[in-house]
Amino acid sequence: MSALTEWLLGADSLTPHGFCLLWEPGLIWLFAISDGLIALAYFSIPLALVIIGQRRADLVFRPLLWLFAAFILLCGATHWLDVVTLWKPVYGVQGVVKAATAAASLGTSVALWWWLPKFLELPSPDQLRKANAALLESEERLAHAQKMEAIGRLTGGIAHDFNNVLQVVTGSLGVIERQLERARFDQIGASVATIRKATTSASNLIDRLLAFSRRQTLLPRVIEPDRLVVGLEDMLRRTLGAGIELDLRLGRCRRSVLCDPSQLDSALLNLAINARDAMPAGGVLEIATADRRFEADPSDPDVAPGDYVEIAVTDNGAGMSRDVLARAFEPFFTTKPIGRGTGLGLSQIYGFVKQSGGFVRVDSAPDEGTSVRLYLPGRDRPPFEPAAEASAAAPEAPPQGGVTTRGGKTLLVEDQLDVRLQIADTLEEIGCEVIEADDGAAGLKVLESDEKLRLLVTDVGLPDMCGRRLAEAARSTRPDLPILLITGYAGKSLDSLEVASNIEVLRKPFTLDEFAARVRALLARTAAVD
Numbered sequence: 281m282s283a284l285t286e287w288l289l290g291a292d293s294l295t296p297h298g299f300c301l302l303w304e305p306g307l308i309w310l311f312a313i314s315d316g317l318i319a320l321a322y323f324s325i326p327l328a329l330v331i332i333g334q335r336r337a338d339l340v341f342r343p344l345l346w347l348f349a350a351f352i353l354l355c356g357a358t359h360w361l362d363v364v365t366l367w368k369p370v371y372g373v374q375g376v377v378k379a380a381t382a383a384a385s386l387g388t389s390v391a392l393w394w395w396l397p398k399f400l401e402l403p404s405p406d407q408l409r410k411a412n413a414a415l416l417e418s419e420e421r422l423a424h425a426q427k428m429e430a431i432g433r434l435t436g437g438i439a440h441d442f443n444n445v446l447q448v449v450t451g452s453l454g455v456i457e458r459q460l461e462r463a464r465f466d467q468i469g470a471s472v473a474t475i476r477k478a479t480t481s482a483s484n485l486i487d488r489l490l491a492f493s494r495r496q497t498l499l500p501r502v503i504e505p506d507r508l509v510v511g512l513e514d515m516l517r518r519t520l521g522a523g524i525e526l527d528l529r530l531g532r533c534r535r536s537v538l539c540d541p542s543q544l545d546s547a548l549l550n551l552a553i554n555a556r557d558a559m560p561a562g563g564v565l566e567i568a569t570a571d572r573r574f575e576a577d578p579s580d581p582d583v584a585p586g587d588y589v590e591i592a593v594t595d596n597g598a599g600m601s602r603d604v605l606a607r608a609f610e611p612f613f614t615t616k617p618i619g620r621g622t623g624l625g626l627s628q629i630y631g632f633v634k635q636s637g638g639f640v641r642v643d644s645a646p647d648e649g650t651s652v653r654l655y656l657p658g659r660d661r662p663p664f665e666p667a668a669e670a671s672a673a674a675p676e677a678p679p680q681g682g683v684t685t686r687g688g689k690t691l692l693v694e695d696q697l698d699v700r701l702q703i704a705d706t707l708e709e710i711g712c713e714v715i716e717a718d719d720g721a722a723g724l725k726v727l728e729s730d731e732k733l734r735l736l737v738t739d740v741g742l743p744d745m746c747g748r749r750l751a752e753a754a755r756s757t758r759p760d761l762p763i764l765l766i767t768g769y770a771g772k773s774l775d776s777l778e779v780a781s782n783i784e785v786l787r788k789p790f791t792l793d794e795f796a797a798r799v800r801a802l803l804a805r806t807a808a809v810d
């Protein structure tokens with residue numbers, strides 16, 4: 281040990297640097313170990329700075345980071361050389377390293393002072409947090425303001441269109457009253473027809489609003505998209521006119537979809553009308569169908585993974601600017617002159633497709649045309665499939681005259697007195713014997729009694745119980761009883777209604793003639809099954 285100490289710390293081994301430490305082994309060890317540790321720590325710091333610089337490409341003041349790394353590395357080297365020069369007189373190397381350290385430290389300090397004001401301007405994490413919170417708050421305020429504006433536009437649109445309808449109805453009623461006073465009964469028919477037209481347009485408006493709100497009563501059927509498009513071909517050609525070529529690209533769709541065929545018809549017609557309006561000088565409208573598969577994509581929560589059928593409607597017309605595209609699906613948003621568009625076409629399509637479990641995508645640019653793609657959940661087609669949609673779409677010839685009531689009475693459940701009285705009168709006119717109930721509980725009581733029933737007519741939106749529950753109760757005790765559900769707004773209550781031959785849905789508003797025809801058809805069909 282003493283030989284080692286002599287070799288290490290003897291006067292012969294030490295350089296003049298060692299003499300400065302008075303040949304004191306304790307002092308020499310203290311300096312050597314401390315300088316060694318400082319050097320080690322200094323070498324590790326630039327390594328950490330390099331890792332930070334590489335991993336955080338977004339860091340500001342990167343040159344300062346590299347200067348600091350060089351400066352600290354050189355400081356480490358200086359301390360290391362302080363240890364070496366205790367024994368090895370490499371003062372030349374030490375001098376060079378000191379000069380480099382001086383240059384790096386000068387550069388670092390100049391750069392630091394130079395960038396100091398900018399550095400101080402940088403927001404602290406606390407300031408960033410506060411700014412973020414303020415931004416979020418202002419975004420929420422903006423979203424709220426936009427929502428209120430959209431609701432205002434929606435309400436304004438509804439008010440405008442309904443005031444027009446009411447104006448026609450009020451005006452026509454005035455005319456009828458005057459004609460009644462003057463006993464001109466033969467002239468009343470024209471005013472009645474005008475009122476009928478106005479109420480039809482109001483009910484179309486309501487249908488489109490319910491479609492947008494995804495609350496319309498859908499009557500889904502399994503359909504083959506290609507066959508549906510082919511069935512619409514004539515109507516589409518008539519709608520588009522001679523100047524627009526219709527290019528159908530079908531045959532690439534192997535799946536079928538479950539959706540309301542009449543709604544899909546009207547969606548495609550609406551898209552064709554939009555395309556026609558965008559191509560006043562003529563053009564090409566292409567309708568293509570295809571099977572598509574979507575995987576889960578967290579950036580697109582709108583899309584549930586799975587198989588879809590794509591129906592793409594593409595035109596080469598005027599296209600839409602970014603602003604129009606951003607608002608195209610808003611209800612009552614239109615760029616068309618008053619009387620040409622209500623701005624409900626795309627919103628109706630959006631609501632219908634969403635309610636059917638799908639989604640819509642649009643690509644459009646000014647002068648580059650528009651492509652609207654509807655994606656509806658696809659279903660594997662059975663190898664041999666009865667043409668369910670054909671029978672659903674084919675209108676039945678309504679039976680005329682009275683109905684046979686030999687099976688029993690008709691239970692009518694409707695809470696609105698005027699509506700109930702009108703329907704009861706109509707039922708009696710066609711030969712039904714009616715039991716009236718003004719709520720679900722009263723209807724249920726009759727269903728649970730021994731009363732012989734031939735038909736149940738029930739409103740869906742009853743105050744105490746959903747008409748659907750009543751229908752289900754009826755089906756469990758009287759499985760063959762024909763049921764006619766009448767509804768103005770069913771919400772989601774009929775969404776999963778089991779399709780059965782003895783259940784039908786009639787949407788309000790209906791004319792009493794339509795109602796009578798549906799009752800006759802339902803009774804005739806179920807009597808045939810019996």
Ligand SMILES: Nc1ncnc2c1ncn2[C@@H]1O[C@H](COP(=O)(O)OP(=O)(O)OP(=O)(O)O)[C@@H](O)[C@H]1O
Pocket residue numbers: 550554555558595597598599600604608609613614615616620621622623624625626627649650
């Ligand atoms: N194919 C298209 N090419 C260019 N612009 C379109 C196209 N389809 C829709 N738009 C734009 O989007 C707007 C909204 O369309 P939407 O179908 O909802 O209402 P509308 O056609 O104006 O009225 P409505 O369909 O109720 O009669 C249109 O006014 C139009 O500016």
Ligand SMILES: [Mg+2]
Pocket residue numbers: 550553554621624625626
């Ligand atoms: Mg439209």
